[in-house]
Amino acid sequence: MSKDKPAIPKGTRDFNPQVVVKRNYIFSTIRKTFEKFGYQPLETPAMENLSVLTGKYGEEGDQLIFKILNSGDYLAKTAVTDFEQGSKSMLRKISEKALRYDLTVPFARFVVMNRNEITFPFKRYQIQPVWRADRPQRGRYREFYQCDADVVGTKSLLCEAEIVLMIDEVLSNLGITDFSIKINHRGILAGIAEAIGQKGREVEICVAIDKLDKIGQEGVNKELSERGVSDDSIAALQPILNLKGDSNTLISSLDNILENSAEGKRGLDEIKEVFKYLSSFQVKNAALNLDIALARGLSYYTGCIFEVKVNNATMGSISGGGRYDNLTGMFGLPDVSGVGFSFGVDRIYDVMEELNLFQASNQTITQLLISNFDKASEEYSLPLLQQFRNAGIATELYPEAAKLKKQMTYADQKKIPFVLLVGSEEMQTGLLQLKNMQTGEQMAVVAEGVIAKLLEI
Amino acid sequence: MSKDKPAIPKGTRDFNPQVVVKRNYIFSTIRKTFEKFGYQPLETPAMENLSVLTGKYGEEGDQLIFKILNSGDYLAKTAVTDFEQGSKSMLRKISEKALRYDLTVPFARFVVMNRNEITFPFKRYQIQPVWRADRPQRGRYREFYQCDADVVGTKSLLCEAEIVLMIDEVLSNLGITDFSIKINHRGILAGIAEAIGQKGREVEICVAIDKLDKIGQEGVNKELSERGVSDDSIAALQPILNLKGDSNTLISSLDNILENSAEGKRGLDEIKEVFKYLSSFQVKNAALNLDIALARGLSYYTGCIFEVKVNNATMGSISGGGRYDNLTGMFGLPDVSGVGFSFGVDRIYDVMEELNLFQASNQTITQLLISNFDKASEEYSLPLLQQFRNAGIATELYPEAAKLKKQMTYADQKKIPFVLLVGSEEMQTGLLQLKNMQTGEQMAVVAEGVIAKLLEI
Numbered sequence: 001m002s003k004d005k006p007a008i009p010k011g012t013r014d015f016n017p018q019v020v021v022k023r024n025y026i027f028s029t030i031r032k033t034f035e036k037f038g039y040q041p042l043e044t045p046a047m048e049n050l051s052v053l054t055g056k057y058g059e060e061g062d063q064l065i066f067k068i069l070n071s072g073d074y075l076a077k078t079a080v081t082d083f084e085q086g087s088k089s090m091l092r093k094i095s096e097k098a099l100r101y102d103l104t105v106p107f108a109r110f111v112v113m114n115r116n117e118i119t120f121p122f123k124r125y126q127i128q129p130v131w132r133a134d135r136p137q138r139g140r141y142r143e144f145y146q147c148d149a150d151v152v153g154t155k156s157l158l159c160e161a162e163i164v165l166m167i168d169e170v171l172s173n174l175g176i177t178d179f180s181i182k183i184n185h186r187g188i189l190a191g192i193a194e195a196i197g198q199k200g201r202e203v204e205i206c207v208a209i210d211k212l213d214k215i216g217q218e219g220v221n222k223e224l225s226e227r228g229v230s231d232d233s234i235a236a237l238q239p240i241l242n243l244k245g246d247s248n249t250l251i252s253s254l255d256n257i258l259e260n261s262a263e264g265k266r267g268l269d270e271i272k273e274v275f276k277y278l279s280s281f282q283v284k285n286a287a288l289n290l291d292i293a294l295a296r297g298l299s300y301y302t303g304c305i306f307e308v309k310v311n312n313a314t315m316g317s318i319s320g321g322g323r324y325d326n327l328t329g330m331f332g333l334p335d336v337s338g339v340g341f342s343f344g345v346d347r348i349y350d351v352m353e354e355l356n357l358f359q360a361s362n363q364t365i366t367q368l369l370i371s372n373f374d375k376a377s378e379e380y381s382l383p384l385l386q387q388f389r390n391a392g393i394a395t396e397l398y399p400e401a402a403k404l405k406k407q408m409t410y411a412d413q414k415k416i417p418f419v420l421l422v423g424s425e426e427m428q429t430g431l432l433q434l435k436n437m438q439t440g441e442q443m444a445v446v447a448e449g450v451i452a453k454l455l456e457i
Numbered sequence: 458m459s460k461d462k463p464a465i466p467k468g469t470r471d472f473n474p475q476v477v478v479k480r481n482y483i484f485s486t487i488r489k490t491f492e493k494f495g496y497q498p499l500e501t502p503a504m505e506n507l508s509v510l511t512g513k514y515g516e517e518g519d520q521l522i523f524k525i526l527n528s529g530d531y532l533a534k535t536a537v538t539d540f541e542q543g544s545k546s547m548l549r550k551i552s553e554k555a556l557r558y559d560l561t562v563p564f565a566r567f568v569v570m571n572r573n574e575i576t577f578p579f580k581r582y583q584i585q586p587v588w589r590a591d592r593p594q595r596g597r598y599r600e601f602y603q604c605d606a607d608v609v610g611t612k613s614l615l616c617e618a619e620i621v622l623m624i625d626e627v628l629s630n631l632g633i634t635d636f637s638i639k640i641n642h643r644g645i646l647a648g649i650a651e652a653i654g655q656k657g658r659e660v661e662i663c664v665a666i667d668k669l670d671k672i673g674q675e676g677v678n679k680e681l682s683e684r685g686v687s688d689d690s691i692a693a694l695q696p697i698l699n700l701k702g703d704s705n706t707l708i709s710s711l712d713n714i715l716e717n718s719a720e721g722k723r724g725l726d727e728i729k730e731v732f733k734y735l736s737s738f739q740v741k742n743a744a745l746n747l748d749i750a751l752a753r754g755l756s757y758y759t760g761c762i763f764e765v766k767v768n769n770a771t772m773g774s775i776s777g778g779g780r781y782d783n784l785t786g787m788f789g790l791p792d793v794s795g796v797g798f799s800f801g802v803d804r805i806y807d808v809m810e811e812l813n814l815f816q817a818s819n820q821t822i823t824q825l826l827i828s829n830f831d832k833a834s835e836e837y838s839l840p841l842l843q844q845f846r847n848a849g850i851a852t853e854l855y856p857e858a859a860k861l862k863k864q865m866t867y868a869d870q871k872k873i874p875f876v877l878l879v880g881s882e883e884m885q886t887g888l889l890q891l892k893n894m895q896t897g898e899q900m901a902v903v904a905e906g907v908i909a910k911l912l913e914i
Binding site for chain 1: 474492520524526528529531535537541547567581608822826849851
C-alpha cells in the first residue's frame, strides 16, 4: 500500500464537497452580477498553442508556462544536436502546446480569430482555471481560477463606472461590506511624471510607486534614484505622493499640478467622468477613492486602473483591473479599446472564512435524510422519497438498513438539516418523526407536513 | 498579420457565449438532479501525477495521456543515453505530471487519499474537462467534459434504481422524452458463459458481444471463433442472444438458462431487485429494458451495467455506467463497492440541437437593452438602468450614442428580447417605448410598466 500511496502534484488542490459548495456560491454570485450587467460567458480551451502564449508575459512568465509534450514519439523529429543544445532549444521540437497562463491572452486571441462574427461592443466574462509553474506557497497555487469580465470595442467610461457597480454588488451580496475601491488613471501617472520633469518615464516611476505599500517612501525613493530619476524630480514627487484628502480635494489639487500635461488632463477628465457617472447610481457599500499611488504592475493598461481591498480582513487586493487600448495588437488587430477586471476567488474565499460569512444555507445540498431501519421501513419510504423530491426537496433515503447512530453521523457529516425517522409506529399512524439536526427538536407530522416545513425554511 | 494569425490546437474548441449558455443549461439541469438525489460536487486538479494515471487505461490509453513537461531546465537530470533510448525511456526523466484522462481514476485516488475523513456511503458528482490525445474527428475532441456521479461504500441496489430515476429526470427536464435505458449484469454474462461451457471466459465473450450492434451476428461469431470459443459453444450462444420479449419474459427464460450458475443467479437476482425498486417509483419517460447483448467494454464493472440511447436521434449512447467492486483497489484500498454513471454532454448537446429542444429562454442573458441616442438620453437612462437591475432584470444601456440601427443589430446578435427607446419625447412624458424584438410590437409604458412586463415573461 505505502508504495502506491497516491498524491497530487504540489501546488494543486482537491476541492472536497464542503469546499466546492462554498466556492460555487461565490462563483454563482459573481456570475449572476456579470450577467445582470449584460456580460456573456466565454470558454476557451485549457491548451493553447505555445506560439500564442510565448512572449506575452515577459521572460519570467514564459518560464512559468506549463508546456505539454507532443503526443506519440515526441523525439521523432529531434537529433542528438537538439538534445545537446539544451532545454530551451529542444523545447521547440518536442512541445507545441501549453496550458493557459491567464484568461486575458486567450480572450484577445478569441477576439482576433472571431472579429468578423463578433458584434462590438463585446462584453464577455470567463471563469476558468489557469496554470502557472510558480513556486507554491501559502495562497499561491499552480492551478487556480480566474474570474474575468471585459468589454472591448468601446471607449465609453460608463463601462468603468459599471465595474465599480459590479464590484459593489458582488461583494455586498457575499456579505462583504467594509471595502474600498481605489481608482487611478495611467494618464495621471504620466502627467505626474511630466510635472516632475520626467516625461515619458512614467513606467519606471509607476513600478517604483507601486511598491509604496510594501517598501515605504524611503524604499521608493531609493529605487527611483537607482532607476536614474534625478534628486530634483524625486523631491518634486514627494508633495504629490503626500497629497491628502477625499477624491474631490485630490482632483482639485491635480487640476493645478497637471495643468501643463495633455496626458495628465486626459486622465483627470476621465476620472471626473467616472465619478460623474457614479453620481447617478446608488452604491451600496463601496467607498471609491482616487489613489495616485495606485499604479498596478501590468504595462498594458492605458486608462483607468482599479484595485479593491477589504478593510477589515488581512488580505491583499481581491479584485483589480483597468483599461487597455491595444490588447489585441499582440495578434495584429490594433486599436481595440477595452476595459476589464478580475475577482480573486481564492482570496475572496479566505476573506469570507476569516469574517465567518458563509451561511449554513450556502453549504447544504441534501435537505432531508430518511432513515432506513429495515426492509419494511425502506419499502414504506420509497414513494415518500419521490414525493419529497418532486416537491423540489433534495432528499436521500439511507441506502441500507443500518444503526441509527451511523445514519445520524452520516447526516451530521453532510450537514443535512433534517432527518425523518420512519419506524413501525410511524408506518402504522402515518405520523412521521421529523428531527431538526441543529436544535435536536422532533415533531410528528404527515408527509405533506414534512414538505410544508422544509419549503418554509 | 497573417504571420501571427492565431489558432487553437486541433481537437479543442472555443465555446462562444451562444454555445456556453446552452451548454450551461444542460450542466445546470444535470447538477440540479444530482443534488436532489444527494450527490455532492467534487473537483480534482487538471494535473495528476503521471504515476497515478499510468497503467490504468491499458497500453493504448497510456499513449493517449497528455504529459506535461517538467518546468525549468527539464533536461538537467538527463544524459545523452536517455535521449538515445528514445521517447518512452526519456519520458520518466522529463515529465512527472499529466492531464486528467477521465474522472474515475482521480475519484478513486481522492477516495483512497481521504478515506479516513470521508463518511461512507460517499455520493459524489464531478463535472470537469478531461484530455485525450486521440485523433480528432467529428464528435471526438481532445478536450471534453465528463459529468460523472458515483456512490461508493454501499452495495444497495437502491443506488442502481436511483440512477435510472436520475437519467429519467435529467433527460425529461431537457425535453428528451423518447429514450431507452438498457440494463444488464456482468453476472448474467458470466452465467451465460458458464451455460455455454465457457466458464470464466466471459470477458472475451463480452468484448465480442459488445460489438453486436456494429458488426452483426456473423461478425461476432467470427470473432468468438478467433478467440478460441468452440463451435458448440457458439451454437449454444445463438438462441440466448436471439431471446426476444420484454424484460419479464427475458428474466423467465434466463431463470432456466442460468439455473446452474451461481454467478448467473446472482446477476439475475440483482436485476430483479432493481426492477422491484423501480416498481415503487413513477418513471416519467424512461423505458428500462434488460438487454443481454449489452456488455460495455470497461473491464472493471462487476454488477449491473447501463446504457442510454435516444430513440429518435442519430446518436450513439448518451449516458452509461455500472457497478464496480474494486475501483480503489488500484491504489491499495480493496473491497469498496460502488456504482456510477456518466452523461455525455457533447452528445446531449447535439441531440438537443437535432431535435430543436433549446428554447429561446435558455439562450437569453440580457433581457433589456436601453438605447442611447445622446448625452441627454444617456443621463436620463442611468437611474432607470439601476432600477431595472435592482428588480432583477438583466439590463444594458448601450454604452455610447450610436445610430439606432447599430444598437438594434447589437440587440439582435445578443438575442436581447426587448429594447427600450428613450428619445426626447419619451423623456418629457415619462412614457417609454418598449419594443418586442421578436414580434416588432412597440408599447408606451412608464418605468414600472417595463418592470412588470419583463417580470411577467
